Amino acid sequence: MxxxxxxxxxxxxxxxxxxxxxxxxxxxxxxxxxxxxxxxxxxxxxxxxxxxxxxxxxxxxxxxxxxxxxxxxxxxxxxxxxxxxxxxxxxxxxxxxxxxxxxxxxxxxxxxxxxxxxxxxxxxxxxxxxxxxxxxxxxxxxxxxxxxxxxxxxxxxxxxxxxxxxxxxxxxxxxxxxxxxxKPFETPFCIKDSLFENLSGISLYVQIKYKNKIFSGDMLFTHFGLSGPVILEASCFVKNCDIININFLGKNKDIFFKELEKAKSIKLLIKDYLPKRFINNISKKIPFIEKNINQVSKKNIHFAFELLCNYKINVKLCGFDRAFVTxxxxxxxxxxxxxxxxxxxxxxxxxxxxxxxxxxxxxxxxxxxxxxxxxxxxxxxxxxxxxx
The missing domain is CATH 3.50.50.60 (FAD/NAD(P)-binding domain)
Structure with a gap:
């Protein structure tokens, strides 16, 4: 007893x-x-x-x-x-x-x-x-x-x-x-996206915007999607099919354009912020990445900004197998x-x-x-x- x-x-x-x-x-x-x-x-x-x-x-x-x-x-x-x-x-x-x-x-x-x-x-x-x-x-x-x-x-x-x-x-x-x-809580995202292909193991400091909230921290690319502290924090607020915006450079539009003028090309701007494997993936979506900025249209520059600083993804939360909390x-x-x-x-x-x-x-x-x-x-x- x-x-x-x-x-x-x-x-x-x-x-x-x-x-x-x-x-x-x-x-x-x-x-x-x-x-x-x-x-x-x-x-x-x-x-x-x-x-x-x-x-x-x-x-x-x-x-x-x-x-x-x-x-x-x-x-x-x-x-x-x-x-x-x-x-x-x-x-x-x-x-x-x-x-x-x-x-x-x-x-x-x-x-x-x-x-x-x-x-x-x-x-x-x-x-x-x-x-x-x-x-x-x-x-x-x-x-x-x-x-x-x-x-x-x-x-x-x-x-x-x-x-x-x-x-x-x-x-x-x-x-x-x-x-x-x-319900799963503190959950990675099980997301397949061409921008994230072959990036498993890479960690980046990013900003994530969801409605009126902004989360900042390390994001980890995994074989199943996205994890890391900033993703787990955001997961406590988002729901499946919600849209979030990822800022890979942490720059707003004004700063992005000012620094781009000095850097002369998009690749020179991002090379100190992003790993090579990620830049290779981005290059497939931005064929003008190495061009002198004077040779790139404003429309394409805005497209690059949206990709690098306002990238939209649809949330798909992983289940209990990968959740950290219930x-x-x-x-x-x-x-x-x-x-x-x-x-x-x-x-x-x-x-x-x-x-x-x-x-x-x-x-x-x-x-x-x-x-x-x-x-x-x-x-x-x-x-x-x-x-x-």
């Missing part, structure tokens, strides 16, 4: 286990922290320097749900905990990353921290069914476990190749909860924000991505996972962070 069983050893499950008191089992159908270990290309964007209100606004439309969790465990608490693990951080554009380390090291340190506190960690054992009688009964592929409290921290559907599944939703529904239909999940109307406990079933808790909370890139989702995981731990038989 356990005081608590935590089903799911992703970011929020690991965070919850770090601070639980009493006999606790953390169980996962695969190795712990698989998604966290590769987050941010293994650099792990832990959190963000945005203030509390900016943080809450980022999780449109459900950010207010996190206010109580952030009151007891927010950015400074997370970074202090990371420091206790002897890991350093660095800041880039308000985003806080691991420094001189990686996600695999972080996961190993979290696992060691948990094991040193005598938390029982079971990996590669699939939970098949959960029942609630006088206690929770958790049936797995190998054993039957019982517990006074149950935490479902199984995450969402994003990154199925890393083991994401609908198991948590199934368990929650079997216990009476309703699920807001999950939007949707446990209906928040059925969860108490002060404890992340179920309003329907006593001693049942949820934390992390399985909740209907999704934030943009920038450390928001990892912070939410740690904060909700910590909040739940305090309701299971608390071990205040200050005592760690």
């Amino acid at each position: 356990y005081n608590a069983i935590i089903v799911g050893a992703g970011t929020s499950g690991l965070a919850c286990a770090c601070f639980c008191k009493g006999k606790t089992l953390l169980i996962d159908k695969q190795s712990a922290g698989k998604k966290l270990s590769i987050a941010g290309n293994e650099r792990v964007n832990l959190t963000n320097l945005a203030d509390l209100n900016e943080f809450l606004k980022a999780y449109v439309p459900n950010g207010e749900f996190l206010r109580d969790a952030f009151k007891i465990f927010f950015r400074d608490d997370l970074l202090r905990f990371i420091n206790t693990l002897n890991l350093d951080i660095e800041v880039e554009n308000n985003k806080v990353f691991l420094k001189n380390s990686n996600g695999k090291i972080l996961v190993n340190k979290l696992k060691n921290f948990i094991l040193n506190r005598n938390i029982h960690l079971v990996e590669n054992e699939k939970v098949i069914k959960i029942e609630k009688k006088e206690t929770f009964i958790v049936y797995t592929s190998r054993n039957i476990y019982k517990s006074k409290n149950l935490v479902i921290a199984t995450g969402g559907l994003a990154r199925k190749k890393l083991g994401a599944s609908a198991d948590g939703y199934m368990f929650a529904k079997s216990l009476g909860h309703t699920i807001i239909p999950p 939007k949707g999940g446990i209906n928040l109307k059925e969860v108490d924000p002060k404890s992340c406990s179920s309003k329907l079933v006593s001693n049942l808790f949820f934390c992390g991505e399985i909740l209907d909370i999704a934030g943009p890139i920038g450390g928001f989702n990892i912070q939410a996972a740690f904060s909700t995981g910590y909040l739940v731990s305090q309701k299971l038989g608390n071990l205040p962070f200050t005592n760690i």
Whole structure:
């Protein structure tokens, strides 16, 4: 008999286990922290320097749900905990990353921290069914476990190749909860475009315009389309079939024309901004790319500007296989924000991505996972962070 069983050893499950008191089992159908270990290309964007209100606004439309969790465990608490693990951080554009380390090291340190506190960690054992009688009964592929409290921290559907599944939703529904239909979030674009052919692996700094919003950052060409921070950020706002405009040079029309006069030709203007492979693709669309600008018609110059600084594409979002986050999940109307406990079933808790909370890139989702995981731990038989 356990005081608590935590089903799911992703970011929020690991965070919850770090601070639980009493006999606790953390169980996962695969190795712990698989998604966290590769987050941010293994650099792990832990959190963000945005203030509390900016943080809450980022999780449109459900950010207010996190206010109580952030009151007891927010950015400074997370970074202090990371420091206790002897890991350093660095800041880039308000985003806080691991420094001189990686996600695999972080996961190993979290696992060691948990094991040193005598938390029982079971990996590669699939939970098949959960029942609630006088206690929770958790049936797995190998054993039957019982517990006074149950935490479902199984995450969402994003990154199925890393083991994401609908198991948590199934368990929650079997216990009476309703699920807001999950949707991919923070998603690359699965786009085929002749301009992007044979560019896989190339990264460019671009500006993307969508309605009245402008996103700036690195865009990565992939074998399936477009990815990178700026695409993932834009994907949180766009829908399939929306039109976006990509500015490969980051120049407005006035600057483009002024610099073109000095450069004498379009190729000389762009050669310091764009890689050769990309210029080769552009050359197929701009046959006058090497001509002296005085020999190019105004119509063709405008065509070149539209191609280089206002390129229109129709959005096609990739699905869960390539998404980084899941939007949707446990209906928040059925969860108490002060404890992340179920309003329907006593001693049942949820934390992390399985909740209907999704934030943009920038450390928001990892912070939410740690904060909700910590909040739940305090309701299971608390071990205040200050005592760690």
